[in-house]
Each structure stands twice: as C-alpha cells, then as structure tokens.
Amino acid sequence: MAFNKEKFIKYILTVFALSSLFFLFLIFAFILIEGLPLFLKVGFKNIIFGFKWAPTKGSFGIFPMIVSSFLVTFGALIVGGPLGLSCAVYLAEYSGKRMKMLLKPALELLAGIPSVVYGFLGVIYIVPLVRNYLGGSGFSLISTSVILGVMILPTIISISFDAIMSVPRTYREGSLAMGATKWQTIYKVVIPSARSGIMAGFILGMGRAIGETMAVIMIAGNALKIPTSLLDPLRTLTGNIALELAYATGDHRLGLFSTGVVLLVIIMALNYIANFGIKKKRLK
Amino acid sequence: MRIKPGITDKMARIGFNSMAFFTVGILVVIISIICIKGVSHVNLEFIFTSPEDMGRHGGIFPSIMGTVLLALLSIVFATPLGLGTAIFLTEYTKESTFTKIIRFGVESLAGIPSIIYGLFGFIFFVIKLGMGWSLLSGVLTMTIMILPTIIRTSEEAIKAVPRNLRIVSYSLGATRWETVTKIVLTAATPGILTGIMLSVGRVVGETAAVIFTMGSSLRLPTSLMDSGRTMAVHFYILAREGISMEKAYATALILVLSITIINILAYYIMNKVVSKYS
Amino acid sequence: MDVKIRLENLKASYNEQEVLKGITIDVYKNMITGFMGPSGSGKSTIISILNRMMEFEDGIRIEGKILFDGFDLTKTISSVELRKRVGTVFAVPIPLPRSIYENIAYGPRLNRINDREKLDQIVINSLKNAFLWDEVKDRLNTSALKLSGGQQQRLCLARTLALHPEIILLDEPCSGLDPISTAKIEDALSELKKDYTIILVSNNTKQIARISDYSAFFYMGELIEYGNTEDLFTNPRIKKTDDYISGKFG
Numbered sequence: 001m002a003f004n005k006e007k008f009i010k011y012i013l014t015v016f017a018l019s020s021l022f023f024l025f026l027i028f029a030f031i032l033i034e035g036l037p038l039f040l041k042v043g044f045k046n047i048i049f050g051f052k053w054a055p056t057k058g059s060f061g062i063f064p065m066i067v068s069s070f071l072v073t074f075g076a077l078i079v080g081g082p083l084g085l086s087c088a089v090y091l092a093e094y095s096g097k098r099m100k101m102l103l104k105p106a107l108e109l110l111a112g113i114p115s116v117v118y119g120f121l122g123v124i125y126i127v128p129l130v131r132n133y134l135g136g137s138g139f140s141l142i143s144t145s146v147i148l149g150v151m152i153l154p155t156i157i158s159i160s161f162d163a164i165m166s167v168p169r170t171y172r173e174g175s176l177a178m179g180a181t182k183w184q185t186i187y188k189v190v191i192p193s194a195r196s197g198i199m200a201g202f203i204l205g206m207g208r209a210i211g212e213t214m215a216v217i218m219i220a221g222n223a224l225k226i227p228t229s230l231l232d233p234l235r236t237l238t239g240n241i242a243l244e245l246a247y248a249t250g251d252h253r254l255g256l257f258s259t260g261v262v263l264l265v266i267i268m269a270l271n272y273i274a275n276f277g278i279k280k281k282r283l284k
Numbered sequence: 285m286r287i288k289p290g291i292t293d294k295m296a297r298i299g300f301n302s303m304a305f306f307t308v309g310i311l312v313v314i315i316s317i318i319c320i321k322g323v324s325h326v327n328l329e330f331i332f333t334s335p336e337d338m339g340r341h342g343g344i345f346p347s348i349m350g351t352v353l354l355a356l357l358s359i360v361f362a363t364p365l366g367l368g369t370a371i372f373l374t375e376y377t378k379e380s381t382f383t384k385i386i387r388f389g390v391e392s393l394a395g396i397p398s399i400i401y402g403l404f405g406f407i408f409f410v411i412k413l414g415m416g417w418s419l420l421s422g423v424l425t426m427t428i429m430i431l432p433t434i435i436r437t438s439e440e441a442i443k444a445v446p447r448n449l450r451i452v453s454y455s456l457g458a459t460r461w462e463t464v465t466k467i468v469l470t471a472a473t474p475g476i477l478t479g480i481m482l483s484v485g486r487v488v489g490e491t492a493a494v495i496f497t498m499g500s501s502l503r504l505p506t507s508l509m510d511s512g513r514t515m516a517v518h519f520y521i522l523a524r525e526g527i528s529m530e531k532a533y534a535t536a537l538i539l540v541l542s543i544t545i546i547n548i549l550a551y552y553i554m555n556k557v558v559s560k561y562s
Numbered sequence: 563m564d565v566k567i568r569l570e571n572l573k574a575s576y577n578e579q580e581v582l583k584g585i586t587i588d589v590y591k592n593m594i595t596g597f598m599g600p601s602g603s604g605k606s607t608i609i610s611i612l613n614r615m616m617e618f619e620d621g622i623r624i625e626g627k628i629l630f631d632g633f634d635l636t637k638t639i640s641s642v643e644l645r646k647r648v649g650t651v652f653a654v655p656i657p658l659p660r661s662i663y664e665n666i667a668y669g670p671r672l673n674r675i676n677d678r679e680k681l682d683q684i685v686i687n688s689l690k691n692a693f694l695w696d697e698v699k700d701r702l703n704t705s706a707l708k709l710s711g712g713q714q715q716r717l718c719l720a721r722t723l724a725l726h727p728e729i730i731l732l733d734e735p736c737s738g739l740d741p742i743s744t745a746k747i748e749d750a751l752s753e754l755k756k757d758y759t760i761i762l763v764s765n766n767t768k769q770i771a772r773i774s775d776y777s778a779f780f781y782m783g784e785l786i787e788y789g790n791t792e793d794l795f796t797n798p799r800i801k802k803t804d805d806y807i808s809g810k811f812g
Contacts, residue, residue: 009461010376016368020435021389023428027396027404034407086303094300103308105551110311112547114489116520117536121314123523150310181289183296211397213492214520238399245406245496260403264396271395378620448656455613456669457646457725466668471659
C-alpha cells in the first residue's frame, strides 16, 4: 500500500487545524511589524504617555485615547453590568421554561443587531436627548457609555446565565431549607458561588466594549483630549484607527498600527483574564 | 427599621422582572423604530435598482449583491477549514498539548475585535499582497474572522453525537473517515448549519473589517478583484455623511430584517437538534 | 473439530492494572462458546481484544498471541479489515439513526456493494437469519429507532450478519431484553452456528447452559475452567466454578 488514505486525510485535517494558529500568527506578525517600528523611532513613552496626536507633525501620543477607551468601557459596564446580571438572574431563577425559550433567542437577536445600527440610533435618539437635557453637544462619554452598555448586554447575560445555572441545585435547596427567602438565597448563595463566571462575563463584556468601533465613532465626538466630564466628547483607540486609516500614509499609517498594537495587547490581556476565570470555575 | 425578608423578596422578584422586561423592551424599541421609520421607503424598486447621487436616490441593489457575495464566498472558504479543524479536534486526536495550543489559537481569534481584522486585512491583503480594495480581500478577511464561530459550533455539534454510534460504525468495519462522513457529520449537520448561519449573520452586520478591505465602491462587483460595498457599509456611509435619512432607515430595515431572519433560522435549527437528543 | 480462535497466554492491563492474567483457550469452529464470569472477570476485555475495539480505549497494553485459523493477524491485517471478519453485537442495542434497510445495508455499502438487487438480497437474508424478517418486512424504510428493544437487538444481529463475518461476538446481548425477545435471539443463534463461530458473553449462566456447546468460566482475569457445556455444568472440576454456576456468588 503506497497510498494510505486515512493517513492522508489526517494530514490534511491537521493542516486545517493549524490554519487558525497560522492566521493568528499572521495577524500578530503584521500588526507588530507595522506598529512596532514607530515605538522604537518615537519612543515608547512618547506614544503611550504622549498627550498630543498630530501624526503629520510627528506627534503620536495616544494617552488620551487609552484613557478614553477605558472610560467608555467602564461606563458601558456601569450601564450594562447591573442590567445584564439582573437579566441573567431573572432568566436562571425566576422565569418559567416557556419564558426562557422566548427570552434567550430575543437576547441573542440583540447581539445580532449590527453596531452601525446602534451607532445610528445613538446619533438620532441618545445624542439629542443628552444635548437637550444635560447640555454639551451630546456627542459624549455618557452617550457612548449608554450605547455600549446596551451592546455588551448579550455577552454579560449569556455568560452570567451559564455561571448561575452551573451552581449546584443542592446549594439553593440547602439555603431554602434553612428558611432563607429566594432573594436571600440568590444574593447570599447563588451569586457568590457563580462569582468567577459572572466576573468572566463582565470582563468579556469589557473586551467587547473596548474593541467596538463603528458605533463609537458615530457618537463619541472623537475629540483629541481626555474628557473631564460625562458630557465631553472623546476618541477611543478603535475610533482613531477607523477614522484615519482610509487616508493615512507613511508614519501616520504606522501610528495607527501602533494604536492597533496597544489595543491588541489590552484585548488579549482581558481575554486571558476572562478565560482564566471561566476555567477556574470549571475546576471547582 | 428592619424590612421583613418577605417584603424584600417580593421587591427583588418585581425588580428582576422589570429589569428583564426593560432589556427586552430595548430590543423591541430598536426593531420597532427601524421598522416604522424604514418601512415606508422600502419597495421593490428600492431593492432592485442601483443607487443614484451617492445613494440619495435610487435603491441598494449592488450593496445587497455585495453582501450576498461576501457572505457566500466567506462561508465557502471558512466552512471546510472550520469543519476540518473541528473534525480533527474531536475525531482524529486526543486531548493533548497540541490540541490545547490549537484551541488557544481559536479562542484568541474569537476575541480579536473587528477593527483589528480590518487593520490586518488592509495591510496584508490590500497592501502587501496587492489585492487592493476588493471582494477577495474582504472575503479572505471575513473567512478568518468567522473561522472561530464555525469551529466552535461544529465542534459542539460533533461532540453531541452519541459515542455509541461511532462504536457501532467501527465495529462494522468502517474506517475513521467513513465513520466521520457517514455517521458523525450526518447527525451533526443541523448544528453545523447553525454555526454557518450565525457566521453569515456576522458577515452581514460587519462594517469595520469590511470597509477597509472590500472598500466602498457603489458599483456591483463583477470580479473578485472589484471593490464593492455591503449593506452595512452603505448604511454607515448614508448615516455618517448624512446623505439621506430616509434611505438610511430603509437600508437599516433590510439589514436588520435579514440578520434577524438568519438568526431566527439558526436558532430554529438548533432547537430542533436539542429536542431530538433530549 | 477445527480450532477457529486460539489465545495463547493473553495478558492485558489497563493503566498498569492487570485485567487478563495469561489466558490460553481454543474456541472451536461452528460452535457457540459461552464466556461467563462475574463483572471484572475479563470476559468483555477478551471480546474487545478480538475485535480490536480496545484501540479506542486509553492506556491498554496487551501481550500474548491471538491466532485466527492458526494465523497471527496482528501485523498482517488492519483493524478495519479484521472487523469485517469478526462481527460484534453489543450489550445495548444501538440502531443507527436511519431506516431498518439502511441499518443493514451500512456494512455492505462500506464494502462498495451498491447494486440495489444485491443489497436487497443481503438485507432480506440477514433479517431472516436474525429471525426479524416477518416482523419488519412491510416497513423496511421506517426508522430503526421505532422498533422495540428486542427487535432492535435482532436488527443489530442482522446488521452484523450482513457483513458475512466468520466470527460473531455477542457481549451480553440479552441483558436488557424480556424473556420472549431473549428466546428469539437464542433460537437465531442456534441456527446461525452452522455457518459461524459464535462467542456469547453472558452473566446469565442459565442462558449459557441452554445454548452454548462449550463454556468457559473466568474469574479475576483468569480462565478457571473450560470444557464441554454439559460436563462443566453437571460436573465442574473446580469448586469456584461450582459456586458460580450454582449462584453462590456472581
């Protein structure tokens, strides 16, 4: 037998399986190849901690964008966190089976709405609302946080839901048997037991918010400074890339890749922490 | 004063109920706004004609076709790769450091935000490989982006196939590949289809990674090397540049409607599978 | 009497724990040989070595010789080929999620038999030989999952017969069945031994006594006693065997 079909198939499948790693490598390689030289040329400190972004004049400071990215992310968490967790608790502990069958896909649909649509509705409804009732231009930290908060709901809900569902029934029964009410059981037993999974959901939600682009550039205002109030406009790392990539050349383009490097590092760190949380929970 | 546990319990119930319905309310409001504002501007002409004057007038036919082409071709590339990976991970190897590394790669790909895919596709396909802003650049970028979704859903679907069926197949003298194609994939098809549908939904809704790889030409792409725009990109440009609110709403309606239908179909298929095995 | 299978000092261990401690036995052609013994005796391990299904388990090690018709096939024949000659019926009936017809045709189709008439003939004969034909002849295209447990197990037997193996291994095939279904399978096996060599693993000593020609009693990975069924059941030479067949433990 010169030709072993099974071995050949296994060989092909191995190559397929390696493709994901290969693509990951390519992505990292090309973002780093394009993004790192500028760090060496301009200086790590001048990019990460630089305040001034004037890429055509040799200033590549992205500190305000890093701060802004974290601000909108925390803003999103403040809006979406409690809401998402409550939904997860409702789905896991209060809703009937038929309600669950109806609500879970509905929430998945929320995840399916494209980010440009969120951005558009934000511009049409949230921005004027903020402008009219709170002041400023409306393109602001608070508008962005609200929209991102809604956008990360599906992530937070589905992962928190899984975490809550994986708390053993006996924990609940033990608590209820000792005379605790349902609410006492939830916040004294269920949520603490599901803590690491819920945390993982929040962190993945953060990852989603910090990586979100199109909705953000439509409503954030994209100003190049650190916002000092909830009503100030701001520009995120993702926004910086998306706004300028189409026309940037030379060092300017490299500067956008440097922005990408910083973004990639932050995202990878968040994902790593979240996966760690999820795995830890599984081990228990 | 101490509030009675019974009262806080009732309050909690009411609180959780209202939070959940508030969230669903958001979905209902979003979809209703788009339907109400968009429906009066959608008609057959809008769907089947080309835009005029940057989209101020006319329809969105080229962007519908651009979306369909991008989604179909990405699926054509990503499905064999993703399904092959899933088959390898579940049927052809045991859990080891090697599979852990591959899984790490898949997880990492899944976590990368779309703007990074855009950045990568732009520098690698558009610039370095000289494909320019083209359907091909877009397809290849989307292929990588949806690969993790296809791998994960296929893997879950394959794992759900009872081990006994494989044992029987082997005992009847089937090879591994025969068992995979005749038994495992047949049983896992609905789950795999769900993954494909979800991926299509993702491509249709994607903007950041598409605009920097496929570009935003208003013309219908007639070859792989042509630039083109998807509905999402078209909608973004209409809305961002304030070209026409009416056309923007109408495009949003078609966009959201198609994604909703795709996703509902995906869950419908998945639920059929779940009820079959349980 | 021809020896169909000869095991010589067969040893096996799972994760360093010995489960077969040197088994030597001759299994005769065209006979039903009953393997009995309490759980952990190693009888099922022998089955999974004979059909090489142990390949799908982790951490198993095997020593000793396995001879089919006097030949050691370990190196000369692939597991896939071997399983076409050594058919298996498992403890739980496992129909494939397709029609009755396609269940039976699965094996022949793997062997590239796609001619409809040929397949029809194989399906009909296999079902007849498994004593199932009369019950299903009008609904060959309905799902095999709709059959009763006893019918499903006979379907599994028919599916194995469709491959025309030389040896049929049955690993406690009646453990989940009612007495009537059990009787039907036993009737089928008694007929089938004309053409096949059959090994029947069972915990049910009465079943072994009823239909097997030769019986082997295993205990803790060792072959305690082996011989003509009638002799072994009426006149066991070893006390352990006597205790087992008289139901003192098991």
